Amino acid sequence: MAVPVAFFAVFFAYPVAAIVARGLRTDGAWQPGRIADVLAQPDVRQVLWFTTWQALASTALTLLVALPGAYVFARYDFPGKQVLRAVVTVPFVLPTVVVGSAFLALVGRGGLLDDLGGVRLDTTVWAILLAHVFFNYAVVVRTVGGLWSQLDPRQEEAARMLGASRFGAWRTVTLPALAPAVAAATLMVFLFTFTSFGVVQILGGPAFSTLEVEIYRQTSEIFDLSTAAVLTMIQFVAVGSILALHAWTVRRRETALRLVDASVTARRPRGAGQWAFLGAVVATVAVLIVLPLAVLVQRSFGGAGLGYYRALTEDEGGVFLVPPIEAVGNSLQYAVAATAIAVVIGGLAAVALTRRDAGRLVRGFDALLMLPLGVSAVTVGFGFLIALDEPPLDLRASWILVPLAQALVGVPFVVRTMLPVLRAVDGRLREAAAVLGASPWRAWREVDLPMVRRALLIAAGFAFAVSLGEFGATVFIARPENPTLPVAVARLLGRPGDLNYGQAMALSTILMIVCAVALLVLERLRTDRTGEF
Amino acid sequence: MLLNLESATVRFGGRAVLDGVGLGVAEHEIVCVLGPSGSGKSTLLRAVAGLQPLDSGRILLDGRDQAGVPAHKRGVGLMFQDHQLFPQRDVGGNVAFGLRMHGAARDEQSRRVRELLDLVGLPGAAGRAVAALSGGEQQRVALARALAPSPRLLMLDEPLGQLDRSLRERLVVELRELFGRLGTTVLAVTHDQGEAFALADRVVVMRDGRIAQSGTPLEVWQRPADAFVARFLGFENVVGATVADGVAVTPWGKVPVPDGAPRGTRTLLVRPAGVRLVPADEGLRCTVAARTFRGTHVAVRLRPEDAPLLEAACALRSAPEVGDEVGVEFDEAEIAVLG
Numbered sequence: 010m011a012v013p014v015a016f017f018a019v020f021f022a023y024p025v026a027a028i029v030a031r032g033l034r035t036d037g038a039w040q041p042g043r044i045a046d047v048l049a050q051p052d053v054r055q056v057l058w059f060t061t062w063q064a065l066a067s068t069a070l071t072l073l074v075a076l077p078g079a080y081v082f083a084r085y086d087f088p089g090k091q092v093l094r095a096v097v098t099v100p101f102v103l104p105t106v107v108v109g110s111a112f113l114a115l116v117g118r119g120g121l122l123d124d125l126g127g128v129r130l131d132t133t134v135w136a137i138l139l140a141h142v143f144f145n146y147a148v149v150v151r152t153v154g155g156l157w158s159q160l161d162p163r164q165e166e167a168a169r170m171l172g173a174s175r176f177g178a179w180r181t182v183t184l185p186a187l188a189p190a191v192a193a194a195t196l197m198v199f200l201f202t203f204t205s206f207g208v209v210q211i212l213g214g215p216a217f218s219t220l221e222v223e224i225y226r227q228t229s230e231i232f233d234l235s236t237a238a239v240l241t242m243i244q245f246v247a248v249g250s251i252l253a254l255h256a257w258t259v260r261r262r263e264t265a266l267r268l269v270d271a272s273v274t275a276r277r278p279r280g281a282g283q284w285a286f287l288g289a290v291v292a293t294v295a296v297l298i299v300l301p302l303a304v305l306v307q308r309s310f311g312g313a314g315l316g317y318y319r320a321l322t323e324d325e326g327g328v329f330l331v332p333p334i335e336a337v338g339n340s341l342q343y344a345v346a347a348t349a350i351a352v353v354i355g356g357l358a359a360v361a362l363t364r365r366d367a368g369r370l371v372r373g374f375d376a377l378l379m380l381p382l383g384v385s386a387v388t389v390g391f392g393f394l395i396a397l398d399e400p401p402l403d404l405r406a407s408w409i410l411v412p413l414a415q416a417l418v419g420v421p422f423v424v425r426t427m428l429p430v431l432r433a434v435d436g437r438l439r440e441a442a443a444v445l446g447a448s449p450w451r452a453w454r455e456v457d458l459p460m461v462r463r464a465l466l467i468a469a470g471f472a473f474a475v476s477l478g479e480f481g482a483t484v485f486i487a488r489p490e491n492p493t494l495p496v497a498v499a500r501l502l503g504r505p506g507d508l509n510y511g512q513a514m515a516l517s518t519i520l521m522i523v524c525a526v527a528l529l530v531l532e533r534l535r536t537d538r539t540g541e542f
Numbered sequence: 543m544l545l546n547l548e549s550a551t552v553r554f555g556g557r558a559v560l561d562g563v564g565l566g567v568a569e570h571e572i573v574c575v576l577g578p579s580g581s582g583k584s585t586l587l588r589a590v591a592g593l594q595p596l597d598s599g600r601i602l603l604d605g606r607d608q609a610g611v612p613a614h615k616r617g618v619g620l621m622f623q624d625h626q627l628f629p630q631r632d633v634g635g636n637v638a639f640g641l642r643m644h645g646a647a648r649d650e651q652s653r654r655v656r657e658l659l660d661l662v663g664l665p666g667a668a669g670r671a672v673a674a675l676s677g678g679e680q681q682r683v684a685l686a687r688a689l690a691p692s693p694r695l696l697m698l699d700e701p702l703g704q705l706d707r708s709l710r711e712r713l714v715v716e717l718r719e720l721f722g723r724l725g726t727t728v729l730a731v732t733h734d735q736g737e738a739f740a741l742a743d744r745v746v747v748m749r750d751g752r753i754a755q756s757g758t759p760l761e762v763w764q765r766p767a768d769a770f771v772a773r774f775l776g777f778e779n780v781v782g783a784t785v786a787d788g789v790a791v792t793p794w795g796k797v798p799v800p801d802g803a804p805r806g807t808r809t810l811l812v813r814p815a816g817v818r819l820v821p822a823d824e825g826l827r828c829t830v831a832a833r834t835f836r837g838t839h840v841a842v843r844l845r846p847e848d849a850p851l852l853e854a855a856c857a858l859r860s861a862p863e864v865g866d867e868v869g870v871e872f873d874e875a876e877i878a879v880l881g
Binding site for chain 1 (some may be wrong): 591592593611612613614615616617618619620622626628629639640643644687690691753
């Protein structure tokens with residue numbers, strides 16, 4: 010317990026405190042009035058307004074598109090279901106910059122739609138909204154569909170036998186059971202889109218800017234650190250509220266529902282109508298998820314064959330001090346370190362949280378652990394930037410800074426993956442081992458470890474994928490000569506010229522493949538599909 | 543005594559779940575604790591196993607106080623209510639677990655596993671997955687696992703609780719025979735009186751964390767200590783009575799009692815077989831309220847005027863119909879004056 014607490018104190022609480030101090034303290038005096046000053050600026054209000062409404066619109070659009078998908082995954086059994094499920098989940102682990110690049114290739118300047126019909130969406134908000142739907146489709150399908158597939162269909166049948174119509178039975182029995190899951194998914198999607206950084210950074214252009222992008226802009230372009238700090242605090246409060254609401258809905262979801270094995274609730278579609286419905290969902294997935302990724306790959310070869318890939322290995326001395334391909338090595342190295350840190354910290358935290366004598370304080374820590382997930386990567390990165398670059402803790406020169414930030418973002422995933430599994434281990438199994446002569450440590454090793462080993466691997470995989478694709482925090486603190494893959498992609502996209510564009514597509518493709526492979530390995534390991542991620 | 547409990551007490555939030563329990567189990571004895579759910583039986587086993595610390599009192603094994611001795615060093619076995627087999631190990635792995643914990647050599651382990659699986663009637667099952675076992679097979683594996691490290695005391699928590707009736711009746715006979723052969727000392731708990739009577743040398747009835755009665759199955763059955771024990775054993779004709787010379791005054795009228803019964807204000811038990819039906823104009827006048835076919839006999843519920851219901855056991859042929867008027871006389875051989 011002490012280790013994770015110390016980790017969070019030093020690498021999360023301390024940087025956040027530093028942000029607050031930077032924002033509200035000038036010339037050695039506290040000036041809380043700064044918040045009102047910043048909020049009064051018209052362009053800040055503009056950003057706040059855009060951040061909120063695009064998040065609302067993205068969330069509504071995602072629900073509209075993904076809920077039919079959740080139903081199909083929950084209730085229909087059809088050939089290729091496993092493949093489709095994996096395809097749908099891929100976007101969730103894809104780095105934001107890859108998604109940005111993919112949609113740029115689809116709807117941007119010189120993109121597929123531009124070539125075909127002269128349509129460009131990258132100057133409109135639609136590109137952002139579509140990318141957000143792409144990203145969060147899996148969140149809804151997994152959270153809602155996961156529960157839906159475990160609801161006992163006989164409950165609906167019981168309602169039908171009591172005289173409810175087909176729709177009436179759904180409305181009175183299934184919908185209320187599903188509502189908390191829908192609410193939780195809605196809040197999750199809202200949170201992710203509210204704090205969207207990479208996608209907006211790449212697709213938003215100068216016209217559209219979310220709070221996250223604005224924080225970054227204030228820091229790296231205008232160098233107004235105190236305004237950035239105030240904006241971060243606003244973001245912090247907003248995200249904290251959303252997370253609290255989310256925790257509340259999740260707790261409500263845990264009320265007793267009759268759950269059955271998902272494999273018995275799905276059946277073949279019957280009749281033309283149901284097949285057409287299934288077809289529509291598959292078509293949506295094809296257009297929304299497969300198409301952008303396919304176009305991304307196609308653009309990376311764009312006329313030049315392997316030319317763009319070959320160019321990655323060359324040191325052209327402009328954008329980078331090193332050949333872009335070195336970013337792959339950097340990324341892998343950072344990701345391995347970040348994964349190790351996240352698994353150790355997250356694992357220890359999860360074990361501490363499952364101990365039966367865990368008090369209020371410890372359970373409060375559970376919620377605290379989730380903060381970095383929502384409090385946005387930019388907050389973490391910015392916090393590191395201003396807190397850890399001067400005594401007493403000067404890590405600016407150390408390569409460990411990047412993995413530390415990435416681990417911080419990865420820990421919530423580790424905890425969330427491990428907790429349900431650890432909680433599911435029946436304490437009496439441990440007692441059975443004790444009565445047979447196993448000491449407490451031996452009992453843990455013999456009983457718990459074999460059961461959580463798989464979850465540990467999955468958690469490590471998630472942490473790896475997360476840190477590989479991590480952009481928001483890394484962009485603040487990665488050193489120019491050691492860019493990670495996402496940072497390199499963003500830099501290439503920021504430059505004019507076909508060669509840079511093609512290289513960005515090629516790097517994105519590499520990153521996508523690494524992440525997709527990591528995910529597919531995870532999917533094979535994962536047996537239950539009830540987890541939140 | 544192999545096991546001795548001296549005023550063992552466990553409290554959960556102020557409520558005493560074990561309330562000053564004193565109990566001894568001699569070597570090679572099979573003791574069965576009988577009680578309704580919530581009477582503290584499972585807590586008793588957990589306390590002896592070292593899984594539940596005592597709030598006061600002592601537990602002695604072979605005369606040695608077990609305070610501060612952790613569960614894995616007590617050398618007792620516990621078979622859990624729902625078996626708690628390790629799901630990630632096969633049958634052999636489960637049975638060998640205790641041997642491994644005690645550092646037995648590998649060939650010794652496999653020899654013992656084979657021996658125990660033979661003993662519980664599952665020869666050659668070592669390679670099977672526990673998830674593929676039926677309830678009865680799981681129970682056998684759990685038993686083999688508990689027996690493997692040769693515990694000085696074997697404890698069973700509702701050993702046959704989840705099995706269906708016919709299997710239960712067969713297994714309880716097998717268990718008693720097996721424990722007798724091995725000379726195992728056993729402390730079992732159950733809520734099923736049939737199971738307790740069939741298994742035990744001595745039955746201990748528990749109520750609200752206290753011991754209500756202790757004795758051989760025959761003693762307990764013939765002379766329940768009080769109204770609670772009598773009702774728990776399934777007797778319904780239990781009333782307050784004033785006992786004088788060979789006669790008890792009850793709401794049912796005067797009832798004969800055996801010679802030498804204690805006098806004064808007492809609780810009286812009339813076994814169903816002691817309620818004899820006679821023509822309506824003789825004895826206590828009753829209406830037949832219900833009749834239940836019980837296989838060997840018919841249980842008849844009788845409603846006297848101004849007195850509690852009476853249960854009688856009748857032969858199949860002579861049982862009256864619902865609504866019939868009958869008379870009742872009492873047979874003193876089937877009547878016991880309690881505590």
